[in-house]
Amino acid sequence: MLILESLPKGDFWRDVQVQPDVARAHVFHGRVEPAWIFTFASGGVLMALGMRAAERDLGRDDLVALSAHATFCAPVSQGPVEITVRVLRSGKTAAQVLAELSVPGQDSVAMVLTATFGQLRADSPFTFDRRVFPTDVPPYTELPPTLVPEHLIPLFAGNSAFGQYEHRRAVGHAGWESGWTAGTGRYCGWLRFHSSPMRPDGTLDPLCLAFAGDQPGIPLVQALGSALGMNLMAPTLNLDLQFIRPTTSEWLCVDVSAHEAIDGFAHVTAEIWDQERRMVGLCSQRAALKLWTK
Numbered sequence: 001m002l003i004l005e006s007l008p009k010g011d012f013w014r015d016v017q018v019q020p021d022v023a024r025a026h027v028f029h030g031r032v033e034p035a036w037i038f039t040f041a042s043g044g045v046l047m048a049l050g051m052r053a054a055e056r057d058l059g060r061d062d063l064v065a066l067s068a069h070a071t072f073c074a075p076v077s078q079g080p081v082e083i084t085v086r087v088l089r090s091g092k093t094a095a096q097v098l099a100e101l102s103v104p105g106q107d108s109v110a111m112v113l114t115a116t117f118g119q120l121r122a123d124s125p126f127t128f129d130r131r132v133f134p135t136d137v138p139p140y141t142e143l144p145p146t147l148v149p150e151h152l153i154p155l156f157a158g159n160s161a162f163g164q165y166e167h168r169r170a171v172g173h174a175g176w177e178s179g180w181t182a183g184t185g186r187y188c189g190w191l192r193f194h195s196s197p198m199r200p201d202g203t204l205d206p207l208c209l210a211f212a213g214d215q216p217g218i219p220l221v222q223a224l225g226s227a228l229g230m231n232l233m234a235p236t237l238n239l240d241l242q243f244i245r246p247t248t249s250e251w252l253c254v255d256v257s258a259h260e261a262i263d264g265f266a267h268v269t270a271e272i273w274d275q276e277r278r279m280v281g282l283c284s285q286r287a288a289l290k291l292w293t294k
Contacts, residue, residue, distance in 0.1 A: 008034045008035045008160050008163070009035055009163065009164065009194060009195070010033050010034075010035025010036055010160075010164055010195070011195040011197075012045075012048075012164070012193055012195065012197040012205065012208050012211065013195070013197035013198070013199075013205055014195075015031075015033045015035065015036065015045070016030070016045065016048040016049050016052050016205075016207060017030070017052065018030040018049060018052050018053045018056060018083060020056065021082075026057055026084060026085045026086065027082060027083070027084050027085075028052075028053040028056060028057070028082070028083045028084075028085065029080065029081070029082055029083075030049040030052070030053070030080070030081050030082075030083060031078075031079065031080050031081065032045065032046070032049075032076060032077070032078045032079060032081060033078065034078050034160055035160050035161065035163070035164055036078075036160070036161050036164070036211075037077075037078055037159065037160050037161055038159050038161050038162075039159060039233070040075040040076060040077060040235075041075070041076040041077060041078065042161050042211055042214060043070065043072055043111075043210075043214050043235075043236040043239055044210035044211030044212070044213065044214035044239070045161075045210070045211055046070070046072070046076060046081075046101060046110070046111050047068065047070040047111070047113060047207075047210040047214075047239060047241070048207040048208070048210050048211065049081060049083060049101060050068075050070065050083055050099040050101050050111060050113035050115075051065060051068055051099075051113065051115055051207050051210070052207065053083035053085050053099050054085055054097040054099045054113065054115045055117075056085075057085035057087060057097065057099075058085075058087055058090065058095055058097055058117060060090065060095060060117065062119055063093075063094070063095055063117035063118055063119055064117060064118065064119075064120060064206075064243070064246075065115060065116075065117055065206055065207075065243045066094075066116045066117060066118045066242070066243055067115070067116045067240070067241065067242050067243065068113060068114070068115040068116070068210070068240070068241050068243075069113065069114050069115075069238065069239070069240050069241075070111055070112070070113045070210075070238060070239045070241075071111065071112045071113075071237070071238045072110070072111050072235070072236055072237060072238065072239075073108065073109055073110055073111060073112065074106075074108055074109070074110045075110075075235070076101075076103060076110045076111075079103070080103070080104055081101055081102065081103055081104075081110070082101070082102050082103070082104050083099050083100065083101045083102075084099070084100045084102075085097060085098070085099045086098045086099075088114075092119075093118060093119040093121075094116065094117065094118045094119070095116070095117045095118075096114065096115070096116050096117075097114070097115045097117070098112070098113070098114055099112075099113045099114075099115070100112050100113075101113070129279075131271075131279045133253075133273055133277035133278075133279075134171075134188060134253075134255055134271075136170070136171060136188075137170040137171065137188055137253060137255070138170060139275075140168050140190035140192075140251050140253075140275075143168035143169065143170060143189075143190065144168065145166055145167065145168055146167040146168060146169045146174070146189065148176075149176060152176055161211075164193060164194060165191045165192055165193045165194060166191065166192045166194065167189050167190070167191050168189055168190045168191075169187075169188075169189040170188045170189050170190065170253070171186060171187060171188035171189070171255075172184070172186060172187035172188060172189070172218070172219075172222050173222065173226075175221045175226040175230040176226065176230070177226070178226075180226075181225075182222065182223060182224055182225030182226075183222075183223060183225075184222050184223065185219050185220070185222050185223035185257055185258040185259065186219055186222055186255070186256070186257045186258075187215075187218045187219045187221075187222050187256050188253065188254065188255040188256065189253070189254060190251050190252065190253050190254075191212060191251070191252055191254060192250050192251045192252070193208065193250075196250045198250075202248055203246045203247060203248055204246070204247050204248065204249060204250065204252075204274075204280075206243050206246065206280075206281070209241060209243065209252075209272055209280065209281035209283070210239070210241055210283075212252055212254050212270075212272055212281070213239075213241060213254065213256075213270040213272055213281060213282075213283030213285075214236060214239060214270075214283070214285065215254065215256045215268070215270055216234040216236060216258070216266060216268040216285060216287035217232060217233075217234045217287075218256055219256045219257055219258035219268055220232055220234055220258045220261065220266055220268070220287075220289075222258070223258045223261065224261075231291055231292050232289060232290070232291070232292060233289075233290040233291070233292045234266060234287040234288065234289055234290075235287060235288050235290070236285050236286070236287050237265075237285075237286045237287060237288055238285060238286050239283060239284075239285040240283065240284045240285065241281060241282070241283050242281065242282040242283075243280075243281060244278075244279050244280050244281055244282060245278060245279070245280055246280075247274040247276075247278070247280045249274035249275040249276065249280075250275075251274070251275050252272055252273065252274060252280070253272070253273040253274075253277075254270055254271075254272050254273075255270065255271040255272075255273070256268060256269070256270045257269055257270075261289055264288065264289050265286060265287065265288055265289065266286070266287045266289055267284070267285075267286055268284075268285050268286075268287060269282070269283060269284045269285075270282070270283040270285075
């Protein structure tokens with residue numbers, strides 16, 4: 001969300017690649033790089049690593065990712081990860097895949113992912129799209145970059161993932177600002193990765209939508225106010241992602257809403273749009289709510 005030049009820089013396309021194990025079938029190796037840390041590894045990046053392994057193991061160029069569901073069972077720090085994949089079904093026009101991500105040397109599973117892949121049919125007669133781009137969001141070209149006050153930069157030292165993209169705020173407030181009223185639960189802005197994850201065919205890597213949409217804390221600050229919200233930790237428990245359509249857009253508009261926080265858990269959704277104001281992804285997640293402590 002923020003421009004923090006002092007933080008380590010990553011390359012999403014490079015950093016979520018995986019390699020097959022030389023001795024074990026259906027096992028892949030990846031790595032969480034230092035750039036993708038929000039105290040612990042970004043849930044969106046873990047989801048992307050699992051999806052990349054699922055794609056590799058499925059090996060179906062005729063199918064594209066339609067949806068994915070990730071359940072996060074344990075926090076992961078930077079370093080190597082291992083993904084074990086099982087193809088549940090590989091049919092003529094659709095396939096379902098299961099992937100389990102763990103940290104080498106640990107017995108427990110850190111993330112379980114299920115994904116659905118499908119064959120797109122441009123000639124389908126069953127076509128409509130009722131989604132409407134938010135009317136209160138101007139183009140990114142009309143918005144200034146979001147900058148962090150210099151005296152607050154040390155607070156982001158353990159959250160390098162904030163430094164991976166340029167951000168331009170359209171709706172909402174920064175937690176350190178004063179003079180605004182809590183209660184909206186909505187935050188919207190444009191973002192662009194410093195190193196754009198473009199695929200060889202010129203389209204944006206759709207797996208980056210998992211990172212872009214994994215934003216539970218930002219709308220919760222809008223709902224709770226800066227005094228309480230800036231002391232909040234909101235680790236993601238599960239994340240659903242619908243891949244709506246491919247895009248060649250580098251800039252993404254992420255419109256995030258916190259719908260409720262009840263008994264220590266919150267529900268957050270994120271609509272992700274491209275520069276042509278077309279929805280490209282839709283996220284829904286549950287997060288646990290905790291007071292932040294050093």
